[in-house]
Amino acid sequence: MPVNQTLANFSDLSFKTAFVIYCFALILSIVFYVKQTGVVDSRVKAKELVGAGGPNVVEVPSDSDFARREASAEKFAGMAQTMIWLAIIIHGASVVLRGLSASRFPFGNLYEYVAMVTFVAMVISAWVIQRRELRAMWPWVLTPVIALLFYGGMKLYAASAPVVPALQSFWFPIHVSTVSIGAGIGLISGMASLLYVLRMRQPVGKEHGVLGAVLRPLPSAQRLDSLAYKAAIWALPIFGLGVMLGAIWAESAWGRFWGWDPKETISLVTWMLYAAYLHARATSGWKNSAAAWINIAAFATMVFNLFFINMVVSGLHSYAGLN
Numbered sequence: 001m002p003v004n005q006t007l008a009n010f011s012d013l014s015f016k017t018a019f020v021i022y023c024f025a026l027i028l029s030i031v032f033y034v035k036q037t038g039v040v041d042s043r044v045k046a047k048e049l050v051g052a053g054g055p056n057v058v059e060v061p062s063d064s065d066f067a068r069r070e071a072s073a074e075k076f077a078g079m080a081q082t083m084i085w086l087a088i089i090i091h092g093a094s095v096v097l098r099g100l101s102a103s104r105f106p107f108g109n110l111y112e113y114v115a116m117v118t119f120v121a122m123v124i125s126a127w128v129i130q131r132r133e134l135r136a137m138w139p140w141v142l143t144p145v146i147a148l149l150f151y152g153g154m155k156l157y158a159a160s161a162p163v164v165p166a167l168q169s170f171w172f173p174i175h176v177s178t179v180s181i182g183a184g185i186g187l188i189s190g191m192a193s194l195l196y197v198l199r200m201r202q203p204v205g206k207e208h209g210v211l212g213a214v215l216r217p218l219p220s221a222q223r224l225d226s227l228a229y230k231a232a233i234w235a236l237p238i239f240g241l242g243v244m245l246g247a248i249w250a251e252s253a254w255g256r257f258w259g260w261d262p263k264e265t266i267s268l269v270t271w272m273l274y275a276a277y278l279h280a281r282a283t284s285g286w287k288n289s290a291a292a293w294i295n296i297a298a299f300a301t302m303v304f305n306l307f308f309i310n311m312v313v314s315g316l317h318s319y320a321g322l323n
Helices: 005-051 063-102 110-129 132-155 171-201 209-215 221-254 262-282 288-311
Strands: none
Touching (some): 005 063, 063 132, 110 132, 132 221, 171 209, 171 262, 221 262, 221 288, 262 288
């Protein structure tokens, strides 16, 4: 079936527009982050002054002063949140138009897969991080997403076209969409675990040095760990289901459920790491920080599978569309 070039062009334009809006949202979220850092610093200094009898010498900011500063910071948080939702809508339009342009599901190459995974990650992030106490996480979430979109648009881009014959299957949209959703949730879980590890070294109220100043607005380590755990609870079964559906498809396409193809193998390793993380996280003998490293390893393995296996290693899943 011929490609509708008009829809393909609109998809490309939507992708670029979403990327630009995400960048503006990142700038706004950084401004909020800096302002929120100032608010936290002021509160800490005020407590130190009060504890040392400071009010007799230096005027300590009142609660209304702190409220005014927080309100100023929240304005930028609200603007960032609005920009993010706008970018998500345009990002989603890019994915849908890409599929409509070729009359197929938009998972036919690595460029489309990156667009889909980042879209899922942003939808879930926007739903979770809209809570006030988590808004400081936006710069940490937007940065890797923008980096993925930039790399996808610059290095992985492939023109809209029908998929190769091997992907023309009933199982194609089911398998890839399930894996994409699991990977998107895994991205959130991995980032939360990474921030948790950093926060454990810089507890709330005890931050020190340059790293402490950078991490000060973030939620507590307990809240970050809880977010990582809850996201992994969803990522494990969804990603595992995607692997199972891929095995069923492999049996119908290649006459076997499993062949230790590089992508199959690394996907299984990733799923096992998520299972190990949840097991360690729920076992009393494990420290949460040690379990978090397993989750970070799962995230790193997923990224390795996404790029290195698709782009460097030759296998039955070499459909990156870069040639």
